[in-house]
Amino acid sequence: MGFIKFLIELLKDPRTIIAGWIFMGVAPTLGFIFLVVFVETGVVVFPFLPGDSLLFAAGFFAAPDAATGKAALPIAALLPVVMLAPIIGDQCNYFIGHFFGRRIIASGKVKAMTPERLAKTEHMIEKWGPLAVFLGRFFPFVRTFMPFISGLSGMRWSRFTPFSILGGLVWSSLFTLLGYFFGGIKVVQDNFELVIVAILLISLLPTAIGLLKAKIGEK
Numbered sequence: 001m002g003f004i005k006f007l008i009e010l011l012k013d014p015r016t017i018i019a020g021w022i023f024m025g026v027a028p029t030l031g032f033i034f035l036v037v038f039v040e041t042g043v044v045v046f047p048f049l050p051g052d053s054l055l056f057a058a059g060f061f062a063a064p065d066a067a068t069g070k071a072a073l074p075i076a077a078l079l080p081v082v083m084l085a086p087i088i089g090d091q092c093n094y095f096i097g098h099f100f101g102r103r104i105i106a107s108g109k110v111k112a113m114t115p116e117r118l119a120k121t122e123h124m125i126e127k128w129g130p131l132a133v134f135l136g137r138f139f140p141f142v143r144t145f146m147p148f149i150s151g152l153s154g155m156r157w158s159r160f161t162p163f164s165i166l167g168g169l170v171w172s173s174l175f176t177l178l179g180y181f182f183g184g185i186k187v188v189q190d191n192f193e194l195v196i197v198a199i200l201l202i203s204l205l206p207t208a209i210g211l212l213k214a215k216i217g218e219k
Contacts, residue, residue: 010036011050014057022061022072030077033058034085037172042089044096044104044148052140052175055082056195059179075180082176086137086168090147094160097151105152121145122153130159137167 010017021029033054040049062075096104105118121142124132133155136146150160182188188195 010054011048014050014054015060018054018057018061019072026073026077029073030081033078034081037082037085038089038092040089041086041144041147041168042092044093044144046144048141051086051143055172055175056179056183058082059176059181060183062176063180063184079173079176082172083169086143086172087165090133090164090168091161093144093147094151094157094164097148099151101148101152118145118149121149125149125153125155130155130163133160133163134167134170137164137171143167143171 006017018029018033021032036049036054037051039046040051058073058078059075061072062078064071121132121136124136124142124146128135133146133150136142147160147164
């Protein structure tokens with residue numbers, strides 16, 4: 001129950017969670033951020049972790065304070081951490097799918113891996129080929145299933161990896177720098193929770209539309 005409560009709080013207010021980590025030091029904070037982003041991408045049973053909003057909140061803490069000119073997190077250390085986490089996570093998830101994918105799906109233990117989500121991910125791969133690996137990085141749930149399905153479907157590692165690296169670099173740096181440059185704006189600070197909710201909703205919108213189209217298509 002404690003872990004579930006932590007995940008709910010992380011979804012609701014990543015800024016407060018990161019602020020608590022910062023009290024333990026910069027290195028532990030960077031380690032926790034790396035772990036959350038890595039697990040969202042690299043462990044197929046955790047597709048619901050808030051990667052987008054966590055990166056935005058982390059970028060906010062890397063921006064210099066208007067009064068002191070100091071930042072709680074060094075942007076020069078934060079960016080390499082958030083860039084490496086999704087790249088390594090993708091590699092881990094690809095090989096999980098390659099070696100164990102059939103058995104995991106057959107077991108039915110990954111409840112988030114619904115037929116609709118699998119079908120959407122497979123359709124992206126069929127339509128876009130390895131480019132789907134890059135595009136899938138920007139869709140919650142899909143970014144967790146994409147490397148898994150890529151390994152499962154037999155996509156060559158040499159085709160998967162360049163697009164995986166590019167997607168990880170663009171996605172992580174984009175959301176982190178958005179928090180870095182815009183997190184300090186007063187209207188954003190005053191409505192930070194609403195901004196986080198908006199980021200979650202906007203990032204989930206394409207996936208929701210895809211699932212709705214799939215349902216309508218079935219009917």
